[in-house]
Amino acid sequence: MSTKGEEPPVTTDRPESAAVGVDEWVARSVDRREYAPGWRGDAQRLWGRVGWWPRLAVAALIGAAVPLLTVNDFQLQVGINALLLALLALGLNISVGWAGLLDLGYVAFYGFGAYSFALLSSNQIGGGVHLSAALSLPIVAVAAACLGLLVGLPSRRLIGDYLAIITLFFGEAFVEFTNNVAPSTLGGPNGIVAIDPIKVLGQQITTNKGYFYLLLILLVATVAALHLLDTSRTGRAWRAVRDDPLAAGLMTIPVNRVKLMAFSFGAVVAALAGTVFAAQQISVFPTDFDTPFLILIYAALILGGAGSIGGAVLGGLLLSVMLDGFLRSPTQSGYLFYGVILLTLIVKLRPWRRLAAVLVGTVAFGFAVHAIAKAISANAVAGGPQSGGWIANAVHDWVVVPANATRAGNIGFVLLLCLVIALVQVKGRWRTILLVPTLYLAACVWEGRLVAVPAITRQLLIGAILIVMMNARPQGLLGSKRVEVV
Amino acid sequence: MHFFVQELVNGLTQGSLYALIALGYSMVYGVLKLLNFAHGDLYMVGAFIGYFVIQWFGGSTALSVPVPLVLLVMFLLAGGGVGALGVAIERFAYRPLRDAPRIAPLITALGVSFLLENTMLLLFGASYRDYNTSAFIPFSTGIHVGPLDIDLARIMVIALSVILMISLTLIVSRTALGKQMRAVASDREAAEMLGINVDYTIAATFFLGSALAGIAGVMSGLVFNEIYNLMGFLAGLKAFTAAVVGGIGSIPGAMLGGMVIGLAESFVTGYISSTYTNLIVFGILIVMMLVRPQGLLGRVPLEKV
Numbered sequence A: 001m002s003t004k005g006e007e008p009p010v011t012t013d014r015p016e017s018a019a020v021g022v023d024e025w026v027a028r029s030v031d032r033r034e035y036a037p038g039w040r041g042d043a044q045r046l047w048g049r050v051g052w053w054p055r056l057a058v059a060a061l062i063g064a065a066v067p068l069l070t071v072n073d074f075q076l077q078v079g080i081n082a083l084l085l086a087l088l089a090l091g092l093n094i095s096v097g098w099a100g101l102l103d104l105g106y107v108a109f110y111g112f113g114a115y116s117f118a119l120l121s122s123n124q125i126g127g128g129v130h131l132s133a134a135l136s137l138p139i140v141a142v143a144a145a146c147l148g149l150l151v152g153l154p155s156r157r158l159i160g161d162y163l164a165i166i167t168l169f170f171g172e173a174f175v176e177f178t179n180n181v182a183p184s185t186l187g188g189p190n191g192i193v194a195i196d197p198i199k200v201l202g203q204q205i206t207t208n209k210g211y212f213y214l215l216l217i218l219l220v221a222t223v224a225a226l227h228l229l230d231t232s233r234t235g236r237a238w239r240a241v242r243d244d245p246l247a248a249g250l251m252t253i254p255v256n257r258v259k260l261m262a263f264s265f266g267a268v269v270a271a272l273a274g275t276v277f278a279a280q281q282i283s284v285f286p287t288d289f290d291t292p293f294l295i296l297i298y299a300a301l302i303l304g305g306a307g308s309i310g311g312a313v314l315g316g317l318l319l320s321v322m323l324d325g326f327l328r329s330p331t332q333s334g335y336l337f338y339g340v341i342l343l344t345l346i347v348k349l350r351p352w353r354r355l356a357a358v359l360v361g362t363v364a365f366g367f368a369v370h371a372i373a374k375a376i377s378a379n380a381v382a383g384g385p386q387s388g389g390w391i392a393n394a395v396h397d398w399v400v401v402p403a404n405a406t407r408a409g410n411i412g413f414v415l416l417l418c419l420v421i422a423l424v425q426v427k428g429r430w431r432t433i434l435l436v437p438t439l440y441l442a443a444c445v446w447e448g449r450l451v452a453v454p455a456i457t458r459q460l461l462i463g464a465i466l467i468v469m470m471n472a473r474p475q476g477l478l479g480s481k482r483v484e485v486v
Numbered sequence B: 001m002h003f004f005v006q007e008l009v010n011g012l013t014q015g016s017l018y019a020l021i022a023l024g025y026s027m028v029y030g031v032l033k034l035l036n037f038a039h040g041d042l043y044m045v046g047a048f049i050g051y052f053v054i055q056w057f058g059g060s061t062a063l064s065v066p067v068p069l070v071l072l073v074m075f076l077l078a079g080g081g082v083g084a085l086g087v088a089i090e091r092f093a094y095r096p097l098r099d100a101p102r103i104a105p106l107i108t109a110l111g112v113s114f115l116l117e118n119t120m121l122l123l124f125g126a127s128y129r130d131y132n133t134s135a136f137i138p139f140s141t142g143i144h145v146g147p148l149d150i151d152l153a154r155i156m157v158i159a160l161s162v163i164l165m166i167s168l169t170l171i172v173s174r175t176a177l178g179k180q181m182r183a184v185a186s187d188r189e190a191a192e193m194l195g196i197n198v199d200y201t202i203a204a205t206f207f208l209g210s211a212l213a214g215i216a217g218v219m220s221g222l223v224f225n226e227i228y229n230l231m232g233f234l235a236g237l238k239a240f241t242a243a244v245v246g247g248i249g250s251i252p253g254a255m256l257g258g259m260v261i262g263l264a265e266s267f268v269t270g271y272i273s274s275t276y277t278n279l280i281v282f283g284i285l286i287v288m289m290l291v292r293p294q295g296l297l298g299r300v301p302l303e304k305v
Helices: A024-033 A038-049 A052-069 A073-098 A106-120 A133-156 A160-180 A208-230 A233-243 A245-250 A255-281 A291-304 A309-326 A330-348 A352-376 A389-395 A405-425 A428-448 A454-472 B002-032 B039-056 B067-097 B103-124 B152-174 B176-186 B188-193 B198-224 B231-246 B251-272 B274-291
Strands: B143-145 B148-150
Touching (some): A052 A073, A073 A291, A106 A291, A160 B231, A208 A309, A309 A330, A330 A352, A330 A389, A405 A428, A454 B067, B002 B152, B152 B176, B176 B198
């Protein structure tokens, strides 16, 4: 019974999914050793040789140059939001990405930081406490760390879903608490207003530019600290606990203490972000810290890649700039919409002949449908695209937008969801064929309805990002593939 | 005394809604070990379907067909439609992740919930819609003794939930499908080896659970009248609390837990203050989780190594 000669031929291709039983470190070093051929490989090697802090310095310099290029306050505000989201995603990454603890109450730490800073620097308590930032920031940080420990305590006994739900309740309880308890101090739904600005080195920061730089410094410091933490004993312990708590315990890792530390560190980062948020907005409201914002932070982390520092920052920046910067104006959101779709197609559709076929097919299909619709009834194409700029002119005779765009757009949206579901189910050639009407319908719904309601589109997009990323690329843009040890 | 009975009935009504939603949560958790955060939103979709059935038949004040028929159509359409939606969600969002790390389907469920809420927002706006039940089920038809008011809608809701719970218990304990569901819940791989169609069983579980949520949505519209696109989130959270209090994965536990939460909420609102209702309910959950995580009727799961 010799099996010789029947062995499968040794393939040199790397398997699509990471091999079972290969741990993360091995998978990473395999990744590290494989370079692309030619000059791209050389560039990769060169990039790999650069240490982490020069890279961080370059990124920080690029960030510092941003305010010099922006023209108005709105763009700076977008930048501030983006930095805040990146900071929050970094903090969330500690518990979710590294320690594998699903913390759905994370946004409450952010709110806690904002509210405690607000209380310490406004007229809310007694005759008004106005601590200087040098004093109040450490107090908030320590208090947040303690709160993180407290909320993390259930993680000693509960795992996975139970922990998720109990932290979710903590988050909900925070919103309920700030809404209902002690309205004279916490302000109820009216929140706390007239918060002092942060004072650094005797200088009050009052401009958006100042807060941008403050956040940038905070972000860079956090990234540096977290990098050191990631490569330390603690960082390795977190990942060990995430991958297998039992085995980690057997390796004498103090599992409970490590979990609590993850909660605490995350809480401190979130609370610091909260203080800057409160000082910059000059006011805090309970609704700032509700579930939709939590889901936004999750979407940022998932998009960038849980478990990776670069991923968390990139996800936060990308998502925030996408949603706040581009989605507001109809012209720019058009760039975003068509750009993202085109990019995804270019990356996902191989070989290029298929890509070309789909693109040409979609364009031709659109003109055909438009012509038919126009021939049947002029009313069916009376709406015209609602986005602006040259894109609107380009697609004017291509998309079908009826006179009653709202109603048709709603029906089209439901139809689009059905088509996307169908698209996931079918395979091979049919998928390519189905892609054409789906893309076209997406464009029609976009031009007819979604462009007009950016606030809802934003939320829909966040939900879709979570679902699609988890199904298609759970490791995110920059994350490394998680390997299940069986 | 009257006040007590009134609050008791309110609590039982609210409790049966929570129990119905909790049943779906619990069943899905049983077969997939997945917290379906979107479950509460299915309840909301059910409420909207019921509302549109009323509109379809001419609006609450001018129904073109007899009221029992309208109710029947509402319940059937909401149950069937939401059940189908649940199956679609399972097929599209959760099935590809069945063998992924535990955290992946949870995050997907968050995404599905968010997508559902905002799809409804896009389609129907953020405004509250009113069932206006008293227009077709007159308020005077209920039991009215002194200051005690129990309208017919409440009685109907409680009765229907009891019927649904009994039939569900029978389905799970007596039919072949129920046996398959229990087998999949206890060990999916072994069930597959024994020739059970796991995909079908899970889809059926999603259908049953989601249909219950849809029916609960219609009921909530009938009793509380107001529906809106975010109503599912808090209701889902509380129903989940109910499932956990009763012992997640256990069907009688979900019913018991639903009643406990409903009664607690009603009595807290009645005797203490409605401001703290949610905080107290969340408090119950947190204490329960810490003291007895397996719930009132649940069993401690054996940890497989």
